[in-house]
Amino acid sequence: MRVKSRERDGVTILDLSGDITIGQGDVELRKEISELIFNEKKKIILNLRKVDFIDSSGIGEIVRSLTTIQKNGGILKLLHLEAKVRDLFTITRLITVFETFENEKDAVDSFN
Amino acid sequence: MRVKSRERDGVTILDLSGDITIGQGDVELRKEISELIFNEKKKIILNLRKVDFIDSSGIGEIVRSLTTIQKNGGILKLLHLEAKVRDLFTITRLITVFETFENEKDAVDSFN
C-alpha cells in the first residue's frame, strides 16, 4: 500500500492505493494515523479510490483508525468506496458507523 | 504476440512484441510471412526488441520463416536480439544461420 497525505480547506486527505492487507498496508496505515494525531490533525478523510484489494485485517485497521481518531477528538470520514469494498462494509454493517462520500468536495465541505 | 508491419527504404520490418510461443505467436508469424511472400516482399527484417519470451516453437517458427522466405527468393534478417533470446540462438547455433543486427539503420542498409 502507498499513502499520500495532502490538505484541502483544513481537512487532511490520505490517498491510499494498492492492497491493504495483513502485513502490508495495515501497519503503514496505523503509523500514518499516529502521525496525524501527533500533529493534532482532527479532520481526516481516507480516500479509498485506488485501493485494489482489502482484507479483514485492512478493514480492521480502518476501524482502528476511526476509534483512535475519535478518542483523540478527531473525525474520520471515508471517500470513494468502490463497489467491492462497499460490499464488505455493507455485509459487516460497518457502513452504519462510517460517514462515506462519493465526491471529494462534498466530503471536505461536510466538516465545515 | 502482436505484429506491426512497416516499410523503410524498400525493406519490410515486422515489429514483433509479446510472447512467441506454441499456439500464441507461432501461427500469427506464419500467416504474416505468407502474406509478405504473396505480396512479393523480398527484403524482410524481424525486429525482436519487444519480444518478452520465446519458446522452442517460436524459435522453430523463425527458422521456418527463414527457409520459406529463402525458397521464395527473399532474404530474412533479425534485429535486436535481447540477451536472453540471443542465448537461445547461440546454444542452438542458429546464430550461425541468421544475419543479426543491433541497429535498425545498419540492418536496412545491409540490403543495399
Place this chain on the structure above:
Amino acid sequence: MSQANSSPIPCETVETLLVELNIPSDMDLVNMVVDLGTSMIGLKGFSADDVSALRFAIHETMVNAILYGNKDKPDARVNIKFYLKGDCFYTDIEDEGTGFDPDLLADPTAPENLLNVHGRGIFLVKNLTEDFKVKKLPEKGVRVTFCRLKRLER
C-alpha cells in the same frame, strides 16, 4: 446472516478436480495461491464478481491456515484444492492445526463487536460463499471448504 449450512445448494454433482497445490506456511505464497485460484475461476467462465468474492475468500482462509492452523511454523504445510461441481467452484484449504468451530465465533455485526479490530474474516467468507464447512481430518489437521455458485453479473 450467512448462507452456510442452510438450504442445499444446487451443485452436488460430479466433482472435477482442477488444481491441487501443496505449499509451506509462507505468507509470501498466499498471493500466488489466490492468483492461481482466481485465474482458474476466470477460465471456467465465472463473472468478475465471482472472481473477486473468491479472491477474498481464498486470501482470508489461506492467511488463517498459516497463522492460526499452522501457527506460522514454516515447515507446516497447507494443501489447497480447487474443483468444480457443476456450477459451483469449490476450494478446500487444509492446515495441520486442530481446527475451530465456526458456529462459536462472535457475530462481528453485534453492536458490542461492531468496532472490534478483529473477527470479520470468516464472517465475510461465509457471506461471500456457500457451503462453508470446517472438518477435522482423520489423521491430523483441518479442512476448510467453501464454494461459490456462479452468479449473474450485476
Place this chain on the structure above:
Amino acid sequence: MSQANSSPIPCETVETLLVELNIPSDMDLVNMVVDLGTSMIGLKGFSADDVSALRFAIHETMVNAILYGNKDKPDARVNIKFYLKGDCFYTDIEDEGTGFDPDLLADPTAPENLLNVHGRGIFLVKNLTEDFKVKKLPEKGVRVTFCRLKRLER
C-alpha cells in the same frame, strides 16, 4: 554440449519441498505453473538469469508433458514439484505417458538438423539446467527432473 549426467553437481543435500501442484492437461494453465515456479525461485534469492532459464525450462517441459506425455487428453493430470536441495532449485514434472529416452533425440545443432522446425526444446532445457533426467514411474507415467544451480549474476 549439455551438462546433464556429467560431473556430480554440488547440491545433493537435504530436500526442501516448496510447492507441489496437480493440474489437468490444459495449455491455458501452463503460464500459471511457470509463474508459480519463477516466483518461488525469485523468492529464494536466485538471480534474474536463473529465473529466466527456469521460466524457459518449466514452460518447455510442461508443454511436452501435456502434448506428448498426456497426448492433450484433458483428463490426464500433470503433477509438478518445486523443491530445493541446497543451492539447487529442482523441478519435477510428471505426466501419464510412457516417456522417452532423451539420449536418443537428434542433435539439433548438427548441420543436417540446423534448419529443422522442431527438436530444440529438450536440448535447450538440458543446456539451461543441470541434472536433467527422465524416469519411468513404478505405477504409471513419467517424471522429468531438472535443477538450476544458483549462478552469479552476469
